[in-house]
Amino acid sequence: MHGVILAAGEGSRMGEQTIDVPKAFMEIQGKTLYNRQRAVLEPYVDELTVVLGYQHETVLERFGPSRRVIVDRWDEYDNAESLYRALEHVRDDDLFVLNGDVVVTxxxxxxxxxRHRSVGENVVAYVPGIQSEHTAVRLDGDGRVTAYGKLPGHRHAGLGIIDRTYADEAASFLRENRREWYPSLYQVVPTTGVPISPEDHLEINRPQDHRIAQQRLPLS
Incomplete structure (x- = not known):
């Protein structure tokens, strides 16, 4: 299993918090999101890569992640390009994917x-409960993803595994949809949903999320 943290975007909605670093490298309660993400992923993966773009020079200078993929023209794409680059970098292993602005337990x-071990296909975490504020997934009666986007559904949790069996198919889709959100691929490759508690999930995407994070971190 190879871990990947997607941290190429600017996170412009965070204002001053991301002037010189992407969201994953914001420090909250004495730790960056990246350090918290590494701590929960590392027991499950053999190696960990971070995908960088915005302010990658600053990230490399300050934090020096040993394994990284750089998206040079990051501002021309959405995060589908980041995951595509990660798949090109790691084609012979399962990919444990975590969004750079998400902290989980x-x-x-x-x-x-x-769940990935039991089903042997792609899996994606979601927070149960139909809502329309955040991007969402819809599931069929067998728990497989049928739709993703800004639609009423279960909140996409920014955490999942791309099974190596579907790596080529996933890479082909992402290559053709580089300016889209990568979870769109869950509609076209077999993907099982995994419910997780809202207590085990935190997304820092807006200034108000930063204030909430200061109260909730560390998650336990």
Missing amino acids: ARAVDAVYE
């Missing part, structure tokens, strides 16, 4: 990991 990571 070990319980959430373990739930995704174990």
Whole structure:
């Protein structure tokens, strides 16, 4: 299993918090999101790569992640390009994917990991409950993803596994849809949903999320 943290975007909605670093490298309660993400992923993966773009020079200078993929023209694409680059970098292993602005508990990571072991296909975490504020997935009666986007559905949790069996198919889709959100691929390759508790999930995407994070971190 190879871990990937997607951290190429600017995170412009965060204002001053991301003037010189992407969201994953914001420091909250004494730690960057990246350090928290590494801590929960590393027990489940053999190697960990971070995909960088915006302010990658600053990230490399300050934090020096040993394994990284650089998206040079990051502002021309959406995060489908980031995951595509990661798949090109790692084609012979399962890919444990975590969005750079998401913090989850070990319980959430373990739930995704174990579901992947049991079904042997792509899996994606979601927070149960139909809502329209955040991007969402819809599931069929067997728990497989049928739709993703800004639609009423279960909140996409920014955590999942791309099974190596589907790596070529996923890479082909992402290559053709580089300016889209990568979870769109879950509609076209077999993907099982994994429910996780909202207590095990935190997304920092807006200034108000930063304030909430200061109260909730560390997740336990």
